[in-house]
Amino acid sequence: MNVYQVIKYDVESLIKDLAKHKNQPEYFYQIRELDRDKEKYSRLTQVEKASRIIYLNKTCYNGLFRVNRAGEFNAPFGKYRNPNIVNEITLRAVNNYFNKAKITFLNGDFEDVVKGIRKGSFVYFDPPYDPVSSSANFTGYDKGGFNRAEQERLKKLCDTLNNKGVKFLLSNSATDFIKHLYRDYRVEIIQAKRAINSKGELRGEVDEVLVRNFE
């Protein structure tokens, strides 16, 4: 959320700060460790925090966002030859879009975010993936995780939106559970490229579903 806010409100400072980073393992671990000391971390500016996350994303192994139980970033150094750490063109384009389209960012539970939504609106949901196998139990991007009860709660919300005349589109992995859960809607199976998987053989094309309640 902070990265989005900084791109919207202070993209030039962000671009400037990104330029300081080095693609070296010692430097990488030094930047990664910053969240170990809460006191020190809280003294970083919003721009420095956003710059750190973008740097780690561009230089860590497979661009994986992974944290330990304490919520500390723990993906290892990625050994890339020429990572695009300062992508000025894209950052400025996104900044321009966020401002021209008057985008607002909300950080909250999916039910709260769509409260008061009007008929005719469009919602896209990109929830945490339902795990494809029991070994692929990577269900959470944060400490909380997102279990099947959560997937069902989201489906109920989709029903509510559908009854209200709101269009929704949702993506997830193509598990039997998800296909069954959304059986009353249009379920399209697509091949999605996934660069992020801890197991190399599972990287590449993975079946996903696109669920929607409109033509």
Ligand SMILES: C[S@@+](CC[C@H](N)C(=O)[O-])C[C@H]1O[C@@H](n2cnc3c(N)ncnc32)[C@H](O)[C@@H]1O
């Ligand atoms: C597959 S990721 C979506 C990534 C996003 N589309 C992006 O490009 O950054 C799933 C997201 O759902 C968020 N999430 C988990 N539980 C949630 C909840 N109850 N309400 C809203 N978002 C939730 C996770 O924090 C994670 O960022």
